[in-house]
Amino acid sequence: MERAKRVIRLFMKNRLAAASLVVFIIVLLFCILGPLFTPYDYSTIDVKNCWQSPSLQHPMGTDGIGRDTMTRLMYGGRTTFSITFTAVLISLLGILPGVAAGFWGGRVDNIISRINDALGAIPTFLMVIFAENMMGWGGGNYRYAMGVALIPPIVRIARSATMEVVGKEYVEAARALGVGSTGIILTHIMRNILSPIIVHVSSSLADTLVMCTLMGYLGIGVNPPEPEWGNIVHGGYAVILSKPIQMIIPSSLIVICVLSLNLIGNGLRDGLETGKERS
Amino acid sequence: MSNELLRVENLIKTYPARTSKGQPVRAVDDVSFSIEKGKTLGLVGESGSGKTTTGRAVLRLTEPDSGSIFFEGKDITKGNMRPYRRKMQIVFQSPAGSLDPSFPVWKIISEGPKAYKLLKTKREAVELSRELLLRVGLNSEDAFRYPGEFSGGQQQRIGIARALAMEPEFVVCDEPVSALDVSYQAQIVNMLIDLRQERELSYLFISHDLSVVMHLSDEIGVMYQGQLMELGSCEEIAKHPAHPYTRELLRAVPVADPRKAASRESRIIAFPEGSVNRGCPYRLRCPVAGEECGGERPSFRDLGGGHFSACIKE
Amino acid sequence: MSELLKVKNLSVQFPTDKGTVYAVKDFSLNLNPGEIMGIVGESGSGKSTAAYAIMDLLQGARVTAGEISFQGRDMLSMSGEEKRSLRGGQVGMIFQDPMGCLDPSVKIEGQMVEMLRQHSNVTKGEARKISTEMLRSVGITDPEGVMKGYQHQLSGGMRQRVMIAMMLSTQPKLLIADEPTTALDVTIQDQILELLTKTCRENHMAMLFITHNFGIVARICNRVSVMYGGMIVEEGLSEDIFYSPGHPYTRGLLEAIPDLEPGAGRRLKTISGTPNDPFAPPSGCVFAPRCPDCTGICKTEIPKRQDMGGGHGVWCHLARQEGRKGE
Numbered sequence: 072m073e074r075a076k077r078v079i080r081l082f083m084k085n086r087l088a089a090a091s092l093v094v095f096i097i098v099l100l101f102c103i104l105g106p107l108f109t110p111y112d113y114s115t116i117d118v119k120n121c122w123q124s125p126s127l128q129h130p131m132g133t134d135g136i137g138r139d140t141m142t143r144l145m146y147g148g149r150t151t152f153s154i155t156f157t158a159v160l161i162s163l164l165g166i167l168p169g170v171a172a173g174f175w176g177g178r179v180d181n182i183i184s185r186i187n188d189a190l191g192a193i194p195t196f197l198m199v200i201f202a203e204n205m206m207g208w209g210g211g212n213y214r215y216a217m218g219v220a221l222i223p224p225i226v227r228i229a230r231s232a233t234m235e236v237v238g239k240e241y242v243e244a245a246r247a248l249g250v251g252s253t254g255i256i257l258t259h260i261m262r263n264i265l266s267p268i269i270v271h272v273s274s275s276l277a278d279t280l281v282m283c284t285l286m287g288y289l290g291i292g293v294n295p296p297e298p299e300w301g302n303i304v305h306g307g308y309a310v311i312l313s314k315p316i317q318m319i320i321p322s323s324l325i326v327i328c329v330l331s332l333n334l335i336g337n338g339l340r341d342g343l344e345t346g347k348e349r350s
Numbered sequence: 351m352s353n354e355l356l357r358v359e360n361l362i363k364t365y366p367a368r369t370s371k372g373q374p375v376r377a378v379d380d381v382s383f384s385i386e387k388g389k390t391l392g393l394v395g396e397s398g399s400g401k402t403t404t405g406r407a408v409l410r411l412t413e414p415d416s417g418s419i420f421f422e423g424k425d426i427t428k429g430n431m432r433p434y435r436r437k438m439q440i441v442f443q444s445p446a447g448s449l450d451p452s453f454p455v456w457k458i459i460s461e462g463p464k465a466y467k468l469l470k471t472k473r474e475a476v477e478l479s480r481e482l483l484l485r486v487g488l489n490s491e492d493a494f495r496y497p498g499e500f501s502g503g504q505q506q507r508i509g510i511a512r513a514l515a516m517e518p519e520f521v522v523c524d525e526p527v528s529a530l531d532v533s534y535q536a537q538i539v540n541m542l543i544d545l546r547q548e549r550e551l552s553y554l555f556i557s558h559d560l561s562v563v564m565h566l567s568d569e570i571g572v573m574y575q576g577q578l579m580e581l582g583s584c585e586e587i588a589k590h591p592a593h594p595y596t597r598e599l600l601r602a603v604p605v606a607d608p609r610k611a612a613s614r615e616s617r618i619i620a621f622p623e624g625s626v627n628r629g630c631p632y633r634l635r636c637p638v639a640g641e642e643c644g645g646e647r648p649s650f651r652d653l654g655g656g657h658f659s660a661c662i663k664e
Numbered sequence: 665m666s667e668l669l670k671v672k673n674l675s676v677q678f679p680t681d682k683g684t685v686y687a688v689k690d691f692s693l694n695l696n697p698g699e700i701m702g703i704v705g706e707s708g709s710g711k712s713t714a715a716y717a718i719m720d721l722l723q724g725a726r727v728t729a730g731e732i733s734f735q736g737r738d739m740l741s742m743s744g745e746e747k748r749s750l751r752g753g754q755v756g757m758i759f760q761d762p763m764g765c766l767d768p769s770v771k772i773e774g775q776m777v778e779m780l781r782q783h784s785n786v787t788k789g790e791a792r793k794i795s796t797e798m799l800r801s802v803g804i805t806d807p808e809g810v811m812k813g814y815q816h817q818l819s820g821g822m823r824q825r826v827m828i829a830m831m832l833s834t835q836p837k838l839l840i841a842d843e844p845t846t847a848l849d850v851t852i853q854d855q856i857l858e859l860l861t862k863t864c865r866e867n868h869m870a871m872l873f874i875t876h877n878f879g880i881v882a883r884i885c886n887r888v889s890v891m892y893g894g895m896i897v898e899e900g901l902s903e904d905i906f907y908s909p910g911h912p913y914t915r916g917l918l919e920a921i922p923d924l925e926p927g928a929g930r931r932l933k934t935i936s937g938t939p940n941d942p943f944a945p946p947s948g949c950v951f952a953p954r955c956p957d958c959t960g961i962c963k964t965e966i967p968k969r970q971d972m973g974g975g976h977g978v979w980c981h982l983a984r985q986e987g988r989k990g991e
Contacts, residue, residue, distance in 0.1 A: 240444055243448075244448050244509075247438075249432050249436065258453075397849055558850070561923065564926055588924075599851065604850075604853075604854075605924050606881070607906060610882075
């Protein structure tokens with residue numbers, strides 16, 4: 072894939088985006104591999120050591136019932152990322168109806184767009200509460216609701232990108248060459264709507280991460296003792312004046328992730344767009 | 351005629367009105383013509399004259415509302431076009447727009463044969479593209495480059511190679527040189543002429559540039575607002591244009607010869623906007639139009655020798 | 665000094681990430697009042713860039729010139745304010761795409777009146793009257809109706825007419841026209857050309873007409889400069905350029921144009937090769953890589969202007985010898 076190589080090269084030229092990618096990967100590795108090296112468990116209570124300041128034993132201190140904050144952040148990150156990624160993965164289902172609507176237009180477009188508008192009109196919070204009620208509270212089941220809530224924008228993006236590609240002469244050329252509709256969708260359409268979708272996904276990852284931790288913070292997301300970045304921030308809120316570090320560390324992790332995801336998105340957009348120009 | 355390759359009869363294509371109050375637009379309005387094997391019909395007209403839609407409708411890239419299309423004597427107006435796609439190809443106006451920017455050249459050229467499962471491996475596809483690239487005057491190494499790396503003229507060559515890959519008998523050339531600079535334009539025109547001889551191709555050559563159309567067509571059809579105004583051999587159209595619109599076109603085309611240009615008179619007339627529903631569509635701009643032109647829509651009159659004109663005045 | 669516009673040794677460079685591009689090199693011209701001069705060349709020849717540089721309309725470019733003067737006034741030392749008042753007043757400009765020059769949110773009337781009042785001392789009522797007359801003179805049957813509308817309600821041909829009417833309303837001494845008819849149908853093009861030449865004749869207006877179309881040049885221009893690769897390769901009276909072209913590029917282009925005669929499958933003459941890479945221009949003559957007559961000196965030395973007499977100049981090492989051969 073020459074084109075992928077070129078996009079990667081252009082992306083790497085954007086220093087900020089490349090640095091963000093490195094930072095994001097470090098945070099990811101911290102969460103995925105970290106638990107293998109920590110001597111603590113995320114849920115074992117140790118009341119003698121509550122609200123410890125950072126030390127060699129506990130590099131980020133401990134929380135109100137003596138659990139190691141760093142360990143909880145690692146496990147919490149796993150939860151946060153898994154919720155975020157599942158939600159965004161689910162939203163990718165929207166590509167299919169979007170492409171169909173853009174490709175066939177007319178009545179197909181009408182039906183899909185109406186359903187999509189209706190879906191988009193339901194507030195995300197309402198969907199989250201509904202899903203939690205149906206599937207059980209506190210376990211992160213709201214990820215499915217968030218995924219569904221993310222579908223409408225993807226459908227819209229896929230639809231408009233498809234419509235743009237369908238109007239191109241090379242699609243007409245393919246038709247004149249006897250390539251069928253499925254063939255055209257799988258080759259020309261999918262390849263050429265990829266870049267707006269990738270850009271959208273990278274920014275929607277950041278938004279979803281914020282949403283996910285916000286739910287945890289408000290207590291309608293993942294509930295303690297299961298760690299999740301949002302509820303860890305909430306735990307630290309109790310000692311914001313005496314031990315601000317307990318809130319600053321998890322909050323900064325969230326901010327770092329959101330920032331780096333957005334910067335990666337920008338880098339990808341620049342890379343894909345200049346790549347498009349030259350290719 | 352036994353030599354007839356393509357025949358189009360009473361082709362009509364209507365597009366829905368843009369505004370709720372407006373009337374549907376007749377992009378192609380009762381157009382009939384035929385092309386013999388190895389010959390070229392040039393379709394010339396201004397923007398909005400329906401020449402491009404005619405070309406698309408012949409290949410059924412847009413479905414005509416009514417009328418019939420015969421290819422090699424068989425009616426292809428309805429039903430599956432797939433058996434005929436191989437024999438009927440198209441070259442587009444915009445060199446960049448007609449090539450998928452995310453495809454390498456070999457993939458673009460081999461797309462058609464691949465759709466017909468004529469190529470089994472990537473190696474065969476690359477081999478075929480290299481061969482065709484050489485034929486259209488590019489390098490065989492260009493097969494692995496991307497369309498964006500080529501100039502407009504080279505891109506148009508790739509577009510021609512893609513059409514040739516299907517080994518067609520008939521090619522619709524839709525303004526193939528209009529977007530190109532003069533020096534490229536001549537190269538592409540020459541290539542089309544050579545290929546026509548070499549492979550016994552027939553063209554439907556669509557252009558707004560009467561000089562190019564005249565240069566490589568055997569017959570010329572002049573279109574105005576969806577209708578054929580005049581149809582005849584190239585010689586006849588050049589020497590004895592019968593329709594006032596054809597004469598206007600011939601007069602207006604600037605020729606690269608100051609003395610000839612100086613000998614022509616020009617007139618500034620106020621151009622009425624819009625179109626007419628009844629009678630001759632050209633009558634609003636026509637210098638010889640009279641009352642009678644607003645009546646029935648003029649039909650083709652046979653002037654002999656395959657020369658037809660849709661003017662009731664002459 | 666009788667020249668209206670005088671340009672000497674104009675050069676335009678664009679600094680880019682990949683290096684400096686010399687878009688125009690050593691461009692000179694003299695334009696007399698009432699004269700129509702064509703600058704003809706293919707895309708990338710620098711013809712539009714040169715004209716924009718003269719009017720100081722280029723952004724991000726390094727423009728250097730020995731002299732640019734309009735009516736004897738030195739334009740290089742003019743302030744931005746003075747240049748602005750020149751543009752649209754004494755010097756009109758029309759472009760291929762009038763959409764970009766007309767404000768989509770203001771009615772045609774408002775734009776024409778404002779334009780007039782900016783450059784001449786007239787009341788609103790007078791300005792409106794002049795505008796109506798201008799629109800009528802460019803062949804618009806219903807000027808009042810057009811003036812009450814917006815640009816998007818007009819067809820391409822109408823829009824270009826409005827643009828021309830607007831530019832001519834201030835009675836400029838010079839009109840710079842950059843491919844104004846390229847997007848239009850031939851019949852409309854014909855009318856616009858007729859209109860422009862008529863205005864030049866009647867108002868003693870000079871015109872610099874930039875185009876790729878030799879047919880248009882033949883139809884309207886008194887003098888022509890042919891550009892290739894950022895440089896003028898040949899200049900002279902239309903007659904000289906068309907009937908005794910001295911530069912191989914001019915000859916090649918003229919032979920490559922179909923001549924509105926039944927061609928019967930004749931091949932056209934072509935210029936082989938592709939234009940130069942702007943980042944790596946040839947060190948000698950700009951046309952050497954594509955030239956059929958290229959010799960050793962062409963690859964190493966930039967040719968000087970060879971005078972062929974009567975203002976006919978050719979930038980080709982071989983021009984003079986060929987001229988002699990012909991005699």
